[in-house]
Amino acid sequence: MRDYIDTSYSLPAMQEAPLTPEEEAQMQARLWMLLEKQVRLQTQGDHSSLREETAAELLQSLLFSLRVDLARNGLPMRTLLTADLTDMLKQAQHILQAEVNTAGTLYAIALRSVNTFHSCSLTDTLAGIGQFFKRYDVRLHAHDIPVSIDYPLCRPVPETLQGVLYIRAWLERLLTETRLLACFAPELVEALERRASPDYRELPQNLYEPVAANAVGLALADGTIERLEITYAQAAQIHRQITAQDDAAGRETLTAAAHTACRRLSLTDTASLPYLSYAARTLYPRLALSAQSAAGMFAAC
Amino acid sequence: MENDTLLARAAVQKTQLQNVNHIAEEYGLTLTKTQLQSLIAAEAHTLRSTGRLELGQGVLPRLITAFCDSPFINRDSWADTLETLQELFYNFKNDLNDALSDDELVEAMHTIFHGRAQGSLEYLENMDINRLFYALRSDDAEDDDEDA
Numbered sequence: 001m002r003d004y005i006d007t008s009y010s011l012p013a014m015q016e017a018p019l020t021p022e023e024e025a026q027m028q029a030r031l032w033m034l035l036e037k038q039v040r041l042q043t044q045g046d047h048s049s050l051r052e053e054t055a056a057e058l059l060q061s062l063l064f065s066l067r068v069d070l071a072r073n074g075l076p077m078r079t080l081l082t083a084d085l086t087d088m089l090k091q092a093q094h095i096l097q098a099e100v101n102t103a104g105t106l107y108a109i110a111l112r113s114v115n116t117f118h119s120c121s122l123t124d125t126l127a128g129i130g131q132f133f134k135r136y137d138v139r140l141h142a143h144d145i146p147v148s149i150d151y152p153l154c155r156p157v158p159e160t161l162q163g164v165l166y167i168r169a170w171l172e173r174l175l176t177e178t179r180l181l182a183c184f185a186p187e188l189v190e191a192l193e194r195r196a197s198p199d200y201r202e203l204p205q206n207l208y209e210p211v212a213a214n215a216v217g218l219a220l221a222d223g224t225i226e227r228l229e230i231t232y233a234q235a236a237q238i239h240r241q242i243t244a245q246d247d248a249a250g251r252e253t254l255t256a257a258a259h260t261a262c263r264r265l266s267l268t269d270t271a272s273l274p275y276l277s278y279a280a281r282t283l284y285p286r287l288a289l290s291a292q293s294a295a296g297m298f299a300a301c
Numbered sequence: 302m303e304n305d306t307l308l309a310r311a312a313v314q315k316t317q318l319q320n321v322n323h324i325a326e327e328y329g330l331t332l333t334k335t336q337l338q339s340l341i342a343a344e345a346h347t348l349r350s351t352g353r354l355e356l357g358q359g360v361l362p363r364l365i366t367a368f369c370d371s372p373f374i375n376r377d378s379w380a381d382t383l384e385t386l387q388e389l390f391y392n393f394k395n396d397l398n399d400a401l402s403d404d405e406l407v408e409a410m411h412t413i414f415h416g417r418a419q420g421s422l423e424y425l426e427n428m429d430i431n432r433l434f435y436a437l438r439s440d441d442a443e444d445d446d447e448d449a
Contacts, residue, residue: 035356036356036357039356040356043399043402046402046403046404046405047394047399047402047403048355048356048357048358048359048360048403049348049353049354049355049356049357049359049360049391049394049403050353050354050356050399051352051353051354051395051399052352052353052354053352055354
């Protein structure tokens with residue numbers, strides 16, 4: 001199933017043969033000239049030299065931006081050997097600025113809709129992302145993520161995503177997780193979080209995983225999903241159901257349960273189903289291990 | 302970063318140095334071709350040792366223009382003085398975290414060299430780097446501060 005997050009920016013625009021040493025040298029020379037321009041821009045001509053690490057950072061930013069433009073236009077890396085790099089960079093900065101605006105909108109939605117359930121890690125991370133929009137420099141440090149993201153998502157954003165693309169993907173995933181949590185009474189979610197981890201407020205723990213596990217489990221056990229409670233007997237039954245099949249079929253059963261849960265919870269957006277399906281498949285090893293392990297995973301009561 | 306670019310830069314740098322060398326000649330200070338090459342090599346060494354990259358034409362032309370009328374420098378010491386000033390310049394850039402622009406730093410070095418240091422490069426090497434900021438406040442502020 002297609003990943004709902006567009007990671008194309010992080011990937012080479014298209015498959016192509018590796019650059020020859022001559023092409024590599026030529027590309028470096030062109031990037032070097034672009035770097036010179038950037039330094040003049042950064043220092044307004046006041047400094048003609050800079051620290052090597054600063055140069056490396058600027059170069060990373062340039063490469064990231066140029067890759068964004070290549071990916072957007074479906075062009076190979078070799079384009080950098082002939083294209084007007086200044087022009088490409090300008091276009092990339094337009095694209096990235098649009099991404100900043102989109103991420104800003106997602107952030108505003110997150111501030112309105114995310115229930116942190118008093119998780120310090122989520123609260124701090126959300127507050128920190130607000131600083132991102134003040135600190136992010138699309139011209140000189142486009143690849144940088146100048147804030148700390150401590151809250152762990154159920155499905156981490158690939159590290160290949162950088163800069164605002166990472167933040168946008170992170171917010172999209174958080175909002176997807178939020179949509180599932182919003183399907184349940186907050187007191188039931190909080191009770192489940194406490195059963196799963198009594199110290200969840202202080203620890204950097206994902207809030208989605210226990211809820212996703214219970215939603216999928218209840219769909220499998222034909223229970224009332226909205227109650228968000230799985231008994232020990234139901235956990236044992238799910239364990240038996242899963243281990244009665246081979247691995248592949250067991251994972252398929254979990255994916256089907258994710259479909260059922262989404263349908264019953266009216267989660268019709270394009271992101272929720274693939275996300276919950278992913279979470280459901282990751283349950284398999286512990287569900288198959290033992291009835292006790294299954295009960296622990298569901299925080300059965 | 303790559304040889305072609307560096308070679309091209311070295312060629313432009315050499316031409317520019319030859320041009321400012323003519324200005325210094327008016328003050329009786331000249332650099333031979335060998336000395337010019339040696340200064341360019343010293344710049345490369347200093348940049349490596351300070352972990353800096355030079356994207357422009359280097360600081361030598363600025364230093365030559367700024368210091369060629371110095372009463373503390375003579376023909377014999379000219380090349381060595383420039384080499385030391387160049388080394389100090391890049392070290393100061395790092396120590397100051399680029400807080401001063403190239404022009405400001407050269408101006409501050411010039412002010413101190415001709416003021417409190419009285420032509421002593423050792424003084425420049427060992428002074429508190431904050432003096433560079435004081436030196437920019439006004440031409441004679443440094444001496445005034447010190448005397449106070």
